Amino acid sequence: MSAATPTVTGHDVAEIARTYRGSFLRDSIVVARRNLRRIARQPQIAVFVLIQPIMFVLLFRYIFGGAITIPGIPYVDFLMPGIIVQTLVFGAATTAIGVAEDLKSGIVDRFRALPMNRSAAMAGRVVSDQVLNLMSLVVMVVVGLLVGWRPTGTPAELALAFGVVVVFALSFSWIMAAIGLALKEPEAVQSAGFIWLFPLTFISNVFVPPSTMPPILQNFAENINPVSLVSNSARVLTTGAYLCGEDLCTDVSANVLGSLGWSIGIMVVFVPVTAWLWGRLGD
């Protein structure tokens, strides 16, 4: 031990560091705050994240929407819950891009050589990215209301609808964190990291009821795709239970529990996968 160990207001910094074993919560918050600062200082990111969904709403509301008829419900009421889910699922891609950029900038090597908790960097990233998601959620709701969306659910139902969607988006952020760690290069993420979201969100009930799709796609859209399940949950909760019984939904709780089940299942798989990839980054 050298005699000249620096102290700050009486604290021996080397001694504090030597005994630090990382704290998941504390370190995640430090990283999340750093990411939020980055978002605030690059307003173009937020603009990009917000403009695309607005264009989608206008496109489907006014260009395609006129040609689509849903029995028993105005198309805009059918569309908005689904397009919110689609937007937040795509929003998760910012996590993969952010992770790859952090890898490229070298800051990940800095993190990995620190005594911080080994899962905190990814947790901080995923949590802070939900702030962008919440922003796009608010923008979507406002734009939806402007183009004639009239959700009829009770406040509790609306809150549950948004909650289900946000938890699902959170789970997709973990998938995207793993993809960012696996692909490593921002360019690779841009070109290969999230193209799979297009079939996932389009072969679903987000934009149209799957009943007119070819049988294989219809089966996927109705019975397999979690995006349909989550969209349906949001739709049922925002349009009011009275619409159940049409071909839109069967049972609110089955949809909601199914959606949460998917979200939790995804995280149970991808949180450890992410930690594993993080540990192997240097190999």
Added chain:
Amino acid sequence: MTAPAVEAHGLVKRFGETTALDGFDLEVPTGTVLGLLGPNGAGKTTAVHILTTLSRADEGTARVAGFDVATEGARIRSRIGLTGQFAAIDEHLTGRENLVMVAQLSGLPRDVARGRADDLLDRFGLSDAGGRAARGYSGGMRRRLDLAASLVTSPEVVFLDEPTTGLDPSSRFALWEVIREVVALGTSVLLTTQYLEEADELADDILVMNHGRGIAQGTAAELKDRVGGETIVVELSDPTALDRASDALRDIAGGELHTDPRNGRLSFPAKGDRARLAATVRALDDADLDLVDLGLRRPSLDDVFLELTGERAVADEAADDVAQPTGGRR
């Protein structure tokens, strides 16, 4: 006798077909600076990554600050500082925010982290820039901030991977000063560099590596001795007269004459014999050859490097405007 700050035995690391480390050994005694010198692709960064727990060795063992890199990574990470080959700072944060973040992630409470960040900004001449985003920093400022970040916790062992690559001479000298201060505190340092001069300036001991292995170790003076003593160097004003000069000097040089047609230079060992210098002057005078320069030159670490690796050092290569044929990879 305390344990060495860093010791590695038989490290092997493969990336697919490439063997980046091929039985690499190293020891940094506590409180000393070891300069790890090698050309591009020698395996310096790979070694640093394994020793800082960023990467795992395929074979071999290593201990840092007394702990095993394979099983006690957390203890090592809380005792080391790493300045990687490429600056690892957040461009969108200010200098101060970068340091506070690193300090907090090293366990310092927020107030202590802030105090420590201010101390370091002050010490590294970044106080004025501390409130600006790092994006706007010059190369030298980035390097200093990066170095400051690796010293936040006053670590026992510091790893510096090519800390001054890409800096202009004055920034490099400024950084050397900072590194000397760190060393003066008794910190053990492993420094990699391609600049022979840098290893000579900062390191107590130099380990030369190539192709994933150490090939020589010693002080700068010891390494220079391996190449032999002083050299007599003659530079002609008319490079085309090289052949005539070679004939004139052949007897004196005794079969060890090197010629360099690019700049009309001839060199041969002085063999500690000062009379050779006088004889050289006479021989050239008799042959009626004009000189630009004539002198005795001590071997540089460049010569050592060339001798040991068969490759010219990169710093030297960059300084030459004409490409040199090299023994292997660049």
